[in-house]
Amino acid sequence: xxxxxxxxxxxxxxxxxxxxxxxxxxxxxxxxxxxxxxxxxxxxxxxxxxxxxxxxxxxxxxxxxxxxxxxxxxxxxxxxxxxxxxxxxxxxxxxxxxxxxxxxxxxxxxxxxx
Numbered sequence: 001x002x003x004x005x006x007x008x009x010x011x012x013x014x015x016x017x018x019x020x021x022x023x024x025x026x027x028x029x030x031x032x033x034x035x036x037x038x039x040x041x042x043x044x045x046x047x048x049x050x051x052x053x054x055x056x057x058x059x060x061x062x063x064x065x066x067x068x069x070x071x072x073x074x075x076x077x078x079x080x081x082x083x084x085x086x087x088x089x090x091x092x093x094x095x096x097x098x099x100x101x102x103x104x105x106x107x108x109x110x111x112x113x114x
Contacts, residue, residue: 004061006058008111010053010056011053011107013049014050015111020046021096022104033096040092047076047077047092048081050077051073051077055074057070065110068103069102
């Protein structure tokens with residue numbers, strides 16, 4: 001059964017911005033990430049967008065696809081949006097370098113089903 005167009009649109013957005021994160025963070029060591037505000041702010045903004053898109057994916061779709069870390073993605077978005085003073089750079093770096101590649105791996109089969 002095909003996914004709803006609405007859910008598919010949000011999955012494509014998640015993929016698009018996750019790929020942008022990968023492009024920006026590629027080859028950036030942790031130390032450079034910490035010292036470079038432009039890179040940090042770009043990554044934070046893109047993670048926020050990915051989380052916002054994830055938050056709009058229907059609960060039914062989320063339940064059918066537990067391989068996506070929905071709660072963590074949306075939770076990070078909420079932290080970035082509402083607790084910006086408490087954002088830990090290490091957590092953002094790990095999300096960009098570890099969680100985003102895993103997300104992309106899990107999104108690809110869902111998007112290619114259409």
